[in-house]
Amino acid sequence: MDDPVLLTGATGRVGTAILDGIGDDYEWRCLARSPPEDDLPGEFVAADITDEDAMNDAMEGIGAVIHLAGDPRPEAPWSSVLENNIDGTKTILQAAVDEGVEKFVFASSNHAVGAFETDERTPEMYRTHDEFRLDGTELPRPGNFYGVSKAAGETLCRYYHDHYDLDVVCLRIGNLTKNHPPIDYERGQAMWLSHRDCAHLAERSLEADYDYEILYGISDNDRKYYSLEPAKEAIGYEPRDNSAQFDGKERVD
Amino acid sequence: MDDPVLLTGATGRVGTAILDGIGDDYEWRCLARSPPEDDLPGEFVAADITDEDAMNDAMEGIGAVIHLAGDPRPEAPWSSVLENNIDGTKTILQAAVDEGVEKFVFASSNHAVGAFETDERTPEMYRTHDEFRLDGTELPRPGNFYGVSKAAGETLCRYYHDHYDLDVVCLRIGNLTKNHPPIDYERGQAMWLSHRDCAHLAERSLEADYDYEILYGISDNDRKYYSLEPAKEAIGYEPRDNSAQFDGKERVD
Structure with a gap:
């Protein structure tokens, strides 16, 4: 990807992980509603993604988009999402x-499929012996x-892929935490995504060839209920971390 | 279903087909934005479905909902859908x-899956020998x-089914025309739904036991690219019409 990459929601948690890992490897245009506290690479645009004119301006000359912006709260009210x-x-x-952007990387979420975690399946599905x-x-x-809003976003991406020359990967991002997986939280360990695996996932999404994909974005955890095979096959994702590596270790914040 | 059935969009094409067929078999509360030109069975409520208070009032004492209301235009702009x-x-x-409604019947649409009709597949997929x-x-x-809005509606239905005691069937309704299938229109003949099959589909959706289903609603056409098996199995749908019966016949409007 030689043209600039537009990163929306650049100051959020996922944006921070991406820029920490591959901030030096691309020409970025970072977008968020409020200016960042720390320096970000490339240009910064302060704008709201619901502002159509501002989005058209921000898109000028862009080759790929990583779209993270939105209300990130699992408990967000309907009107906001x-x-x-x-x-x-x-x-x-x-x-x-x-x-005429070529690639669009959409930050979907594990919450789009959260209701698969039924009373009958949990907590067994979070454990290493479970094959769901x-x-x-x-x-x-x-x-x-x-989660409804993220599923709707995936469908919008499908529409734009089918009707325009836009390749899209929807990443159902797991539980992103820095340095170590969530402690005493089986579910979070099962869907843990380390910062460096998150940045690698973004890098593969910018570099690989694909049409339209929905991929789970987690580290290579022993506990898991999302298959990593589609991401490995479709974009060459090779996660290096595993929440099991931290079992029994002291917390290192 | 002994309690009243709320029929939203009662004055539209699908509502008309349903009331023509099973209007005498249920206690109806018919809802539309504007009063009907013809008499409808049961009560009539003039209200807009985006009016939360009016919807709460209209729901009082209701046992099942058939939700047809919305912008029905395939070319409707995004802001409207x-x-x-x-x-x-x-x-x-x-x-x-x-x-505490028990059953919710959601009028989805063939447009939720319209982009499966690619240049490579059409017009072959509309023909009787094709097995797609x-x-x-x-x-x-x-x-x-x-179609995006209908897919999002299906996902909202899934959310409400998973989190509340509400059984839902989403009907991806084909091409509903009265008396005969579309003329000289292979696609329309492949997804034809006759008026009496439409009313029967609604009756089965009110009577059958199910959890959450997405079902295709078409007649038993020789040309088809939607499977009827799920609707037959899940709700006992037994269509009686077939667009092939009209091949070569004179148009009888």
Whole structure:
């Protein structure tokens, strides 16, 4: 990817992990509603993703988009995810195809499929002996309105892929934490995504060839209920971390 | 279903087919934005589905909902389907679970999967020898924003089914025309739904036991690319019409 990459939601947790890992490897245009506290690489644009004109301006000359912006709260009310996550994603997809962007990386979420974690399946599905796997071909079962909005975003991405020359990868991102997996939280360990695996996932999403993919983004954890095979095959994702490596170790914040 | 059935979008094409067929068999509360030109059975409520208070009032004492209301235009702009079809469906689902409604029948659409009809597959997939079938387990591929909104409605239904005691059937309705199938239109003949099969589909959706289903609603056409097996198995749908019966016949409007 030689053209600049637009990173929306650049100041959030996922954006920070990406820029920490591959901030020096691309020409970035970072976008967020408020200016960052720390220096970010490349240009910075302060804008709201629901602002159509601002998105069209921000898209100028862009080759790829990593779209992280939106209301990130699992407990976000419907009105907010309807506006920021559903309508906002449509706005930025439209701006991307109008500009002729090649690749669109959409930050979806484990919450799009949270309701697969039924009382019957849990906590067994979080444990290493359990063989239940989701692989991205299943229909969404959101655990909350935030998850509904992410599933709707995936469908919008599908629409724009099918009708325009835009390749899209939807990353159902797990539980991103820095340095170590969540402590005493089996579910979080099963869907842990380390910072360096997150940055690698973004790098593969910018470099690989694909059409439209829904991929799970977690580290190579012993505990897991998301298959990593689709991400390995589709974009060459090779995670290096595993939440089991931290079992029994002292917490190192 | 002994309690009254709320029929939203009662004055539209699908509502008319349902009431023509089973209008005498249930106690209806018919809802539409504007009063009907002809008499409808039961009570009539003039209200907009985006009006939360009006929806809560309309839901009082209701046992089942057939939700047809929304912007029905395949070419409807995003702003309209976002408000009427996505937000409107959330409003009525919330009102339904607040009232303790048992069954929710959601009028989805063939447009939720319209982009499966690629240049490579068409027109062969519309012909009797072709074996391509969609069965409702596939991820959506909307052909337009209307289809995006219907796919989002299905996901909202899934959320409300998983989190509340509400059974839901999403009907991906084909091409509904009265008396005879579309003329000289292979695609329309492949997804034809006759008026009496439409009413029967609604009757089965009110009477059968199910959890959450996505079912294709078409007649038993020789030409087809939607499987009828899921609807037959899940709700006992037994279509009686077939667009092939009209081949070579004079048009009888």
